[in-house]
Amino acid sequence: METQTIKNKETSKKATERISGSEAIVRCLIEEDIKIIYGYPGGAIMPVYDELYKYQDKIHHVLTRHEQGATHSAQGFARISGKVGVAIATSGPGATNLITGIADAQIDSTPMVCITGQVPSHLLGSDAFQETDIVGISTPVTKWNCQVTKAADIPAALAKAFYIARSGRPGPVLVDITKDAQFEEFDFSYEKCTKVRSYVPVPKTNVKSIEAAAKLINEAKKPFVVWGQGVILSEAEEAFKAVIEKAGIPSAWTILGASAIPTKHPLNVGMVGMHGNYAPNVLTNECDVLIAIGMRFDDRVTGKLDEYATQAKVIHFEIDPSEVDKNVKTDVAVLGDAKASLEAILPLINENSHTEWCQKFADLYAIEYEKVIKNDIHPTKEGLTMGEVINQINIESKGEAAIVSDVGQHQMIACRYAEFNKTKSNITSGGLGTMGFGLPAAIGAKMAAPDREVVSISGDGGYQMTIQELGTIFQQKAAVKVVVLNNEFLGMVRQWQQLFFDKRYASTEMTNPNFVAIAEGYYIKAKKVTKREELAAAVKEMMESKEAYFLEVCVEKEGNVFPMVPSGASVSDVRLE
Amino acid sequence: MSTEKQFFTISVYTENNIGLLNRISAIFQRRHVNIESLNTSPSEIEGVSKFTIVVSMTEVNIKKIIGQIEKQVEVIKAYYHNDDETIYQISGLFKIKSELLFEEPQIQNIIKESYARIVTVNTNFFVLEKSGRKQELVDLHEKLSVFGIMQYTRSGRIAVTKEEMKISTLLETYNN
Ligand SMILES: Cc1ncc(C[n+]2csc(CCOP(=O)(O)OP(=O)(O)O)c2C)c(N)n1
Numbered sequence: 001m002e003t004q005t006i007k008n009k010e011t012s013k014k015a016t017e018r019i020s021g022s023e024a025i026v027r028c029l030i031e032e033d034i035k036i037i038y039g040y041p042g043g044a045i046m047p048v049y050d051e052l053y054k055y056q057d058k059i060h061h062v063l064t065r066h067e068q069g070a071t072h073s074a075q076g077f078a079r080i081s082g083k084v085g086v087a088i089a090t091s092g093p094g095a096t097n098l099i100t101g102i103a104d105a106q107i108d109s110t111p112m113v114c115i116t117g118q119v120p121s122h123l124l125g126s127d128a129f130q131e132t133d134i135v136g137i138s139t140p141v142t143k144w145n146c147q148v149t150k151a152a153d154i155p156a157a158l159a160k161a162f163y164i165a166r167s168g169r170p171g172p173v174l175v176d177i178t179k180d181a182q183f184e185e186f187d188f189s190y191e192k193c194t195k196v197r198s199y200v201p202v203p204k205t206n207v208k209s210i211e212a213a214a215k216l217i218n219e220a221k222k223p224f225v226v227w228g229q230g231v232i233l234s235e236a237e238e239a240f241k242a243v244i245e246k247a248g249i250p251s252a253w254t255i256l257g258a259s260a261i262p263t264k265h266p267l268n269v270g271m272v273g274m275h276g277n278y279a280p281n282v283l284t285n286e287c288d289v290l291i292a293i294g295m296r297f298d299d300r301v302t303g304k305l306d307e308y309a310t311q312a313k314v315i316h317f318e319i320d321p322s323e324v325d326k327n328v329k330t331d332v333a334v335l336g337d338a339k340a341s342l343e344a345i346l347p348l349i350n351e352n353s354h355t356e357w358c359q360k361f362a363d364l365y366a367i368e369y370e371k372v373i374k375n376d377i378h379p380t381k382e383g384l385t386m387g388e389v390i391n392q393i394n395i396e397s398k399g400e401a402a403i404v405s406d407v408g409q410h411q412m413i414a415c416r417y418a419e420f421n422k423t424k425s426n427i428t429s430g431g432l433g434t435m436g437f438g439l440p441a442a443i444g445a446k447m448a449a450p451d452r453e454v455v456s457i458s459g460d461g462g463y464q465m466t467i468q469e470l471g472t473i474f475q476q477k478a479a480v481k482v483v484v485l486n487n488e489f490l491g492m493v494r495q496w497q498q499l500f501f502d503k504r505y506a507s508t509e510m511t512n513p514n515f516v517a518i519a520e521g522y523y524i525k526a527k528k529v530t531k532r533e534e535l536a537a538a539v540k541e542m543m544e545s546k547e548a549y550f551l552e553v554c555v556e557k558e559g560n561v562f563p564m565v566p567s568g569a570s571v572s573d574v575r576l577e
Numbered sequence: 578m579s580t581e582k583q584f585f586t587i588s589v590y591t592e593n594n595i596g597l598l599n600r601i602s603a604i605f606q607r608r609h610v611n612i613e614s615l616n617t618s619p620s621e622i623e624g625v626s627k628f629t630i631v632v633s634m635t636e637v638n639i640k641k642i643i644g645q646i647e648k649q650v651e652v653i654k655a656y657y658h659n660d661d662e663t664i665y666q667i668s669g670l671f672k673i674k675s676e677l678l679f680e681e682p683q684i685q686n687i688i689k690e691s692y693a694r695i696v697t698v699n700t701n702f703f704v705l706e707k708s709g710r711k712q713e714l715v716d717l718h719e720k721l722s723v724f725g726i727m728q729y730t731r732s733g734r735i736a737v738t739k740e741e742m743k744i745s746t747l748l749e750t751y752n753n
Binding site for chain 1: 591592594595596599607640641644645647648650651652653748751752
């Protein structure tokens, strides 16, 4: 990351102009090369909307049907493009509706800038109409936030916001701007922010730590890599592949790391964690060197911490120093940008193949295939499985599609079975597990990558949390493929009730509406599949459609997701049934 | 590293920005750490504020908290020290009925022996100020309680460290 002060020559040469704060906001977005924003109007942000009307040819504003939808769309946009997503909202309820998406972006390190309108500054603190302390409310879930009460402060605040959101470990920021500041006129000029005193986006990499890590890797008999989203965020995919190929290290991913290298890569041994694959979970407790790259040892990944890889020496490649030793004690911490660190370590590591060790993964995979995978994706018993739907999508997409999933059983199944050939193709809510994320995130993803096939996969529960965004799909003509896997249950919770609460299905059964009629009500082509024989043709029709398409698949009501590491258990106690 | 709880003084050097207090205190709140005392003031460097926070916790956990604090965009640097590594003081104010000053000769002795300072005297009350270690203030409070205290208040700890905290050097590297 560039941290020197480089005066943006073009902008500093420009003569200043007298414009309003609201026009300045739009001009700042243009300066930051923002072409699409998501939002919802209201009193305290109306001056900005008025300017957006004027600048329609430069910035496309997407009217979502709920502010939560705006943040999730901005997240989907950011996740597939690697650029900053932007969401705007009015004060009070508009602003508070952004919070879920902001919290989601914070824990999943997604770059996002949120702009909220605020009551005029002379009313601040008076419980004025639609006043809410959004800076206070969003503090724990933003990377940075601030309130602006003077027009002249807008350019610097927004420049800083964009810089902080996208640099280092990315995250959401919020800038709250009072209505009087939007009206006030001032002499506008814009200078991009390239540095903030006291903020070190990328810590210095210690050469010694690279050497120490290389030594451990070279001496390892059973090395094992667990990689996370950090690989994708730092665009380290190539360097990462080169390292594991040279050293012959079996490598597994966290849910947000998925798609960094192709699913079918011979060293890709699957997903770790609660519903991860059998081999990587079991062998975590057998490896001698665990190499964590751009991941943060979430408890869904580690299971019981005091039994997690205790036999292994741990190397942690990490951009955020506060993640080191937070959950798992490391032997070597390689601080810095993953791409730079991996490129630096490549020449220091020896070629190796670890054939026997890799075979262990293959053997355990064979067990998992027999006991779980085969029945999931090629079922013979009655009742459609979620796995066979994903498999059918793979067949049609040939691994080229971006899969946006919601939260629940279908998410775990989608992440387990979706095939990825391209990076940044698995868009899902990892750290927060936000139901309702999928549909709006898919809209953002499709708009950021219109040439790509974007398939949204939701459960009947989460789908209904943001179902209104079908309106956005229709209005924007966003050709998203929407799949709902309907099991008439809040499936994931029902699975826990079955396994740990004596099958007491308290409030998890859902009586669902006519989903096809709802989609058709939004003028979206729709189909419902209830039988296996209909599945292949329906998926094919959906994938071939040039427009948005809704597909409901009625799946078995009480299907379960296995393997499973029960919460609080050790990862090697992973259950196959 | 000690896994026993002990008192630490945390020094946080920050930009002087609204909202930082919230961000910093939220870090303690999330981990259910009770702040014993907190003081914020200007530091030796112009435009740079200093938080002095006293907490009781294990060294393993305080390292994690320091990491979370330093992660905040406007925090320049955070340190933690134990009592042996710092020179620290707190200050207390005692408001007492004026008549006691004349009627109870004991009080005059207590003031003298404790090196407390009379800040003000009027017809109704007088105010004593005492700076020192917490125990000195507790002792003084105990002695004066016998006679009745109208109001009592104690400040947060302020501290300087024996070892250098190289903030100026750090800021120079930031500026380059
Ligand atoms: C906003 C929100 N509320 C509640 C939950 C808890 N939760 C996790 S999974 C789940 C069930 C999801 O059901 P559904 O969307 O039908 O998907 P399925 O598990 O059946 O595939 C629930 C309620 C959550 N993750 N997010």
